[in-house]
Amino acid sequence: MNALWHDGHLLSQVNWCREVSGRTLHALVSVPSHSALDEARMGPWPKREFAKIRALGVAPPRKRLIAGDEKGFLLNWKRAPALYVYTDSLESHPYVVRSASRGTVVPTFLLPIPHESKQYLSTWASNVQEIDSIWLTSSDALEVATYRELADPKSSLNVIGEEHRAEIEAATGKPTYLHLYRYFGAKDEKARECPRCGRRMRRTPQAKRLLPPGDGGLLSFGARCESCRTVTSDPVDDERPDLASIGRWHPTSKTRVRRK
Numbered sequence: 001m002n003a004l005w006h007d008g009h010l011l012s013q014v015n016w017c018r019e020v021s022g023r024t025l026h027a028l029v030s031v032p033s034h035s036a037l038d039e040a041r042m043g044p045w046p047k048r049e050f051a052k053i054r055a056l057g058v059a060p061p062r063k064r065l066i067a068g069d070e071k072g073f074l075l076n077w078k079r080a081p082a083l084y085v086y087t088d089s090l091e092s093h094p095y096v097v098r099s100a101s102r103g104t105v106v107p108t109f110l111l112p113i114p115h116e117s118k119q120y121l122s123t124w125a126s127n128v129q130e131i132d133s134i135w136l137t138s139s140d141a142l143e144v145a146t147y148r149e150l151a152d153p154k155s156s157l158n159v160i161g162e163e164h165r166a167e168i169e170a171a172t173g174k175p176t177y178l179h180l181y182r183y184f185g186a187k188d189e190k191a192r193e194c195p196r197c198g199r200r201m202r203r204t205p206q207a208k209r210l211l212p213p214g215d216g217g218l219l220s221f222g223a224r225c226e227s228c229r230t231v232t233s234d235p236v237d238d239e240r241p242d243l244a245s246i247g248r249w250h251p252t253s254k255t256r257v258r259r260k
């Protein structure tokens with residue numbers, strides 16, 4: 001199950017349960033599509049695990065869809081006009097790639113990137129979700145440290161996120177954006193410079209905003225940069241000038257892409 005989750009075949013790492021009835025082990029999992037458990041679609045790691053099960057001489061795993069129809073919620077990346085990478089602590093699954101048009105989640109296991117990259121992407125998604133959760137519930141130094149990870153384009157979290165974004169864009173040929181947090185800011189940020197490259201960001205007119213952020217496609221974000229493919233929300237809190245500079249463009253803040 002761990003191998004399947006890391007390759008993006010399951011919607012949740014922890015929301016599954018097992019029971020033994022007689023000589024049968026049952027696993028209840030959420031899957032993104034009917035084909036998610038087809039062995040032919042799996043990478044080397046899950047295939048190795050299935051081979052180990054077969055080597056034990058037990059009956060091969062059988063699957064049965066017992067509920068749900070994900071039609072309309074999940075989308076093959078080929079049908080998306082553009083993509084963006086977004087997650088937060090409200091999400092519990094490793095899916096971070098969405099369609100730009102309506103924010104529809106794109107199954108990771110279908111992306112044309114190496115299986116290793118899918119595993120790194122799932123781990124990165126968990127890190128974002130956990131850091132966001134700590135930020136929301138912490139104060140003082142921990143609040144600043146976690147917010148910096150989420151909002152600063154130079155943070156290790158966002159440098160790795162940028163690597164994933166660039167890899168997905170190169171593999172799919174779709175313009176792919178990366179979300180950077182923007183919660184603390186100034187009263188008026190209508191003319192923002194991109195925190196990553198310093199160019200003027202393209203604003204989304206208020207009348208066209210779709211909420212909540214991440215669920216309404218690219219139009220749910222206040223601003224985006226077409227040059228480096230960065231999207232951000234508008235700041236919510238303008239009474240913390242000490243934190244407003246985090247995630248703001250600094251001429252010396254140009255980022256370098258770190259190689260794995």
Ligand SMILES: [Zn+2]
Pocket residue numbers: 194195196197198199225226227228229230
């Ligand atoms: Zn930019």
